[in-house]
Structure formats: C-alpha cells, structure tokens
Amino acid sequence: MSKLRLSFLLPLLAFAVLALFGAIALYSTLSGSRDPAQLPSVLVGKPAPQTTLQRLRQRDQNNDNSVTLTEFRGQPLLVNFFASWCAPCRAEAPALEMISKDITIFGIAYKDRSEDTAEFLQQFGNPFQAVGMDIDGRNGIRWGVYGVPETYLLDRNGVVVLRHAGPITRGIIENTIMPALEDLGS
Amino acid sequence: MTLLAFRTMSQLFHRIVRLIKVYPPIMPTKPLRLAAGFSVFLAVMIIAPLTTTVFTVGTIPAMAITPEEILGDPKLEARARALSKQLRCLVCQNQSIDDSDADLARDLRIEVRRQITAGRSDEIIIEQIHQKYGDYVLFNPPLDRGTVFLWLAPIGFVGLGVLIIVLARRNHPVPASPDLGAADRTRIETMLVTRNSANSNEKERQKE
Numbered sequence A: 001m002s003k004l005r006l007s008f009l010l011p012l013l014a015f016a017v018l019a020l021f022g023a024i025a026l027y028s029t030l031s032g033s034r035d036p037a038q039l040p041s042v043l044v045g046k047p048a049p050q051t052t053l054q055r056l057r058q059r060d061q062n063n064d065n066s067v068t069l070t071e072f073r074g075q076p077l078l079v080n081f082f083a084s085w086c087a088p089c090r091a092e093a094p095a096l097e098m099i100s101k102d103i104t105i106f107g108i109a110y111k112d113r114s115e116d117t118a119e120f121l122q123q124f125g126n127p128f129q130a131v132g133m134d135i136d137g138r139n140g141i142r143w144g145v146y147g148v149p150e151t152y153l154l155d156r157n158g159v160v161v162l163r164h165a166g167p168i169t170r171g172i173i174e175n176t177i178m179p180a181l182e183d184l185g186s
Numbered sequence B: 001m002t003l004l005a006f007r008t009m010s011q012l013f014h015r016i017v018r019l020i021k022v023y024p025p026i027m028p029t030k031p032l033r034l035a036a037g038f039s040v041f042l043a044v045m046i047i048a049p050l051t052t053t054v055f056t057v058g059t060i061p062a063m064a065i066t067p068e069e070i071l072g073d074p075k076l077e078a079r080a081r082a083l084s085k086q087l088r089c090l091v092c093q094n095q096s097i098d099d100s101d102a103d104l105a106r107d108l109r110i111e112v113r114r115q116i117t118a119g120r121s122d123e124i125i126i127e128q129i130h131q132k133y134g135d136y137v138l139f140n141p142p143l144d145r146g147t148v149f150l151w152l153a154p155i156g157f158v159g160l161g162v163l164i165i166v167l168a169r170r171n172h173p174v175p176a177s178p179d180l181g182a183a184d185r186t187r188i189e190t191m192l193v194t195r196n197s198a199n200s201n202e203k204e205r206q207k208e
Helices: A002-030 A087-099 A114-124 A138-143 A170-185 B002-022 B030-057 B074-086 B103-117 B122-133 B148-171 B182-207
Strands: A052-055 A066-068 A077-082 A104-110 A130-134 A150-154 A160-165
Touching (some): A002 B002, A002 B030, A052 A130, A066 A130, A077 A087, A087 A170, A104 A138, A114 A130, A130 A138, A138 B103, A138 B122, A150 A170, A160 A170, B002 B030, B030 B148, B074 B103, B103 B122
Parallel strands (some): A077 A104, A104 A130
Antiparallel strands (some): A052 A066, A077 A150, A150 A160
16 A cells, blocks of 8 residues: 555656746746846946947938947946847837936947938937947847847946846836936936 | 656656666665655656757758858868857757857857957857857856856766665665575475476366
C-alpha cells in the first residue's frame, strides 16, 4: 500500500515542481512584470556613447550638417530611436508629443532615409528638438539598440538613467519616465 | 488527455525504478530506490524536450549570411563565422547571429567583419559587443556573481546524487550472497528438473 502511494505521489510531485516553474514564468509574463522580449540595457548608469550624426534638415532650424549628443548637455534629455518604417513608432507619437512639453527630445532615425523620416514627422508630428540620421544602424549598435522604438533618459551630464524598449505610452510616462525625471530635478 | 499524459509519465517512472532495482544492487531499500528513480525521472523530464532541438539543429540548412557580407580572405571569413556562432541574436531567441535572418543579426555580422578587417583580435571584438548588449548576447556567459548559480548548479546536482548513493551504501551495505551448501544445490536442481518435466507434461497433454 505504502509502495503504491509513494510511487504514485513521486511522479505527481515531479510534475507539480515543473508545473510550478511554468506557472511562475507564465504568471509573471501575463502580469507584465517579466517580458522575455525586454532585455536589460548595459548602458544604464554609464555615460551615453559619443554620438555625432548627420542632421535631418528641417525648414525652420539651423543648417548645421551634423548633430552631436553633447549639444544637449546641461539638461535632462530623452533620446528616442525611431524609424518611419516602424509601426509602434507611429503608435507612440502622441505620447512623445505629450512629454516633449516637459523634456527635450533628441530623435535618432534608425536605418531610415531622410525623405521618409521627414514625411513621417510631417504626418505624425515632430516632438524632436533635433533629428540625427543613423542610416546604417551602426550608431544603434553602439547604444545596444535591438529594435525600434527605444528610448533613453539621460541626466544633465549625459549619463543614461533608464532605457525603455518598445513604444512609449501614457502609462510609461506617468509611472516610469516622470518619476525618474523628478529624481533628476532634485 | 491530461490523464493519459500522467499515466505515461507514471509508467516511465515505474520503468526507471524497476531498472534501478534490476541493474545495480546499490539501492537496497525501497524509499531510496524511489528517490533515485525520482531524480532520474526528473532529469528525463527536463532533458527530453531539449533533445528535440539538439537532433534537429544539424538537419536544418542554416544559411542566413548573404554573399555580399562574405570577406574575400577565407581565413578572415572563417574567423568571422566562428565569432558569429558565439553571439546570440537579440531579436530571435536561441539563434546565433550566424543563423539568423534578422536585420539586426545581419548588422552585427557586418560589424564583426568590419572589426576583423580593422585587425582587432577575437577577444576584443567579443568584448566590445558584450559591453553594448550584456551577457544576453553571449552563448557562453562569463562566470560572475549573477551567473554563478547557472554555472555551479549542474556540478551541485551531480554532487548531490553521489552523496545520496554514498549514504545509501553506508547505511545498507550490500549483503554478501549466502554460500550455498552442496545439499542445497542438489535440492534446487531437482526442483528445477521436476518443474521443467512437469511443464513439458502439461504441454503434451494440451496437444492431445
């Protein structure tokens, strides 16, 4: 009898252990605390990589041919990697527009053509102080970008404070970016 | 369906326990045999799904690399291929950048080749990409505080198994097989002979 019970319970227990791991993984994925597609950025806490890019010509702005990250030193900065070919970038346009009232945004057009980027900005609004063209995506590799859109918050010294991969939403602005920005202000 | 799966698992477990009983007489008591069967069963459950990938990987012709990426010098190209196989694609889980058709994988392959052409060593190229993308990008992550469990757990589990076996043998030494006397031997032999002849008698009777 005891043999039967034990030999019945042990595989059940083994299954329960495995099921528990699965359940934890599934639960944390569904509840949003774990996203297998979200990779941690190594850049957080480190100075942002040196970035000098060809500037996207815009009508009412200065005609420098290049734009450098250091131009924005002395104030907190949002760096947003986007592209005209990227659907989530369209989705985040209203949220970026909203936050552009609180912080300067430097847009980096990732693997995009100038004409397409300009058209995209015309269509979905331009929340950017300046736009740099990362035509071959090499600059993105230096930042550890693995997909657009990606957004980095830099402090006034150019050190990366946080990185968000994926489209910015109202919720992310309220729960993640604004609190971090307030910490920088104090 | 669940019941069927559970019955299959149960049968597998029993088969393992029986094997342990039949094969080495190192697990003399029932609970220990069950414990050993349990660990083997758990190992089988975990390893079984992994083997499917191991067996299929070799059969898929992986050729993500496009002709214009390939370096002119075959020696350098071989280095690039070897490096690319050590780097994990970031957008397609569990493929190397050498295997992946993803745009980012292609960009990283080109970056690796650019660095090789610039004369950088393998270590420096890997380290540079590691610094940008973190441990995730390495198929062979370094041993540090964050990965110590990952690296030591297998050794720990093997150690645990050895410990269980050693303790089991110490507490229950294998009993020496009793020496049969001549009298017992003849008794067994006569018993076997009579049984065999009884069996054959039975068969003959059935034929008739």
